[in-house]
Amino acid sequence: MTGSEGPLEIGRFTFTRDEILRFARDFDPQPFHVDEAAAAASHFGGLVASGWHTVCTWMGLFVRANGAAAGLPPDHPAVLSPVGVGFGLEVLKWPAPVRADDTIVFFTEVLEARPSGTRPGWTIYHRRNSARRQDGTEVLSFELRHMAPAPTS
Amino acid sequence: MPDIFFEDFIIGEVKTFGSHQVSREEIIAFAGEFDPQPMHLDEAAGKASLLGGMAASGWHSCAILMRLICDGFLLRTAGMGSPGVTENKWLAPIFPDDVLTMRRTVLESRTSKSKPEMGLVTFRFELVKPDKTVAMSQVCVIMIGRRNPGARLA
DSSP states (O other): OBOOSOOEEEEEEEEOHHHHHHHHHHHOOOHHHHOHHHHHHSTTOSOBOOHHHHHHHHHHHHHHTSOOOTTOOTTSHHHHOTTOEEEEEEEEEOOSOOBTTEEEEEEEEEEEEEEOSSSTTEEEEEEEEEEEETTSOEEEEEEEEEEEEOOOO | OOOBOGGGOOTTOEEEEEEEEOOHHHHHHHHHHHOOOGGGTOHHHHHHSTTSSOOOOHHHHHHHHHHHHHHHTGGGBTBOOOSEEEEEEEOSOOOTTOEEEEEEEEEEEEEOSSOTTEEEEEEEEEEEOTTOOEEEEEEEEEEEEOSSTTOOOO
């Protein structure tokens, strides 16, 4: 089984000033992520979101877009871990910054999907994921390899 | 003001920075927002999952690594952001109370022709547990301001 039906939208998120500051103060307090005056004086010319904030937001939307089918027992892998475990990511790029009040649209695309050779009922996925501003400018892309419970329907 | 510049990163140098003890509460708080799979939120679900116990989201590990990079050296460095990450591998689950340090290896360093005020440094960053297990390994490029912008290097 191989992909692909092209990029599928998984959700949208508006990066408010407060959201950008909250994430960056916890995880990435570089001046252009946490200090508006320093950001204005930097080569970015204003406050920008941590690249990891964009990536983590992608994951939050991806998980919420892939809930388990109803009626499964609580210890079913599709309930415990609907999108499973990741092996790693490659060629992650942040080609343009995300600024306060940008609404970002998030996508996923299956490049390849194949049954796990060692774990029956699991599928190994290779995806290309991305995010764009509403004007189409890409702000994030990366390839992800992960193993998820095979579709139950 | 930064006191570490592009010229200060020597290819092959390996250094270890900081430490962070991961709490159950932060695992749950992060996962609730960014990776709400039960294996990251609930002890029983974690135990029944492939992870073998309630473990941090791999994306949480990336965020913890970023914080260790910031506190270790980047906030003192003339950092200008990152164009991206070449690869990131999740090698072992991170459980509540695990203590993580960050190991940094300088892999590559090059000046920019189009932007003489900066250079690009490629690092390998690893999250290491006290028993030396590497939980995560990342290769990342960071743009760093030059002490002597535009100076010609042999």
